[in-house]
Amino acid sequence: MGNSLQEQLLKAGLVKEQTLKQARSTKRKQVKQTGGQPTAENQAARAAAERARAEKVERDRELNRQRQEEAARRAAENEIRQLIHSHRIVRDKGDLAYNFTDGSTLKRIYVNKDQHAKLAAGQLAIVRQDTFYELVPAEIAERLQTRDAALVLVFNRAKDETSADDPYAEYQVPDDLMW
Template identity: 45%
Template sequence: MASLQEQFLKAGLVNKGKAKQVHQEKAKQKKDERRAGTQSVDEARLAALEIQRKNAERARELNAQRDAAATQKAIMAQIVQMVQQNRQSKGKGDVAYNFTHDNKIKRVHVSPKVREHLIAGHLVIVCLGEATELLPKVIADKIAERDPSLVVQIKKASTEVEADDPYAAFQVPDDLMW
């Protein structure tokens, strides 16, 4: 393949005299650099290297984002699979069970036996999209490791009285229904 200079000569864009003059100036510049012991800065080459470095950095960032999205998608698929395989029946739905999720009070209708399991902590509520599912605590713990925002944390009522509680002397009856 012919050099760019030869291609310009054949196309008639440059004459032989101009090509020879450029060649002589280039040789003279290289000779001067060898004598002085300095190297000329090739700005075009440096600019190309800088652009190449920026493109490589951008490609790394995009790959990292793509990998993170793929990882998140795989985790969500695992969660959906665990929910589908381990969901428990809510029963006949006689009793309304209220819980809070994302600072909203939500309600699920369950049987009295399922309600007891929820209160005891054997079953846990998992909100997947708009659906609420009941799962065993072991499975819910595995889901909470992957995405804790999906699992509804039910706080057990403590029987201990706080030291500065002004209502400590007033007992709430156990059979009180709201």
């Protein structure tokens, strides 16, 4: 490490000592002529290096921001997944088919009579968790809607408001209607 490049080249026999002395004296003369000031070439190189460093800092800052956003998104997804998993209602031994839509496809889950009545009354909701469908209480469905409304597929809220121009407002739909 103590040897400079010039000394290493001299020991390897690639340059002569006279050439090294001449290069050193030329460099000293240049520095003396410019009064110790950096030359225009050096200033341009320093400016380019400074720009490159600033660009790298900006790229690193942007990359860190993207990583933080991705981590926050993953944390929110895990929180939603945990919320659904911890509050889901077991629907084993269901004998009634409950039909609903997921996007443009018609889906069916089997629930018992009590769960079917609660779904119709708006006390339960159907949510999508990955590729599965779960029943959750209405409070959890409301919390999920604030975070990601696309996950809540069926949530029958009580509709007290009737539109003034609705021609069927006076006709009530039965809660036990099967389709």
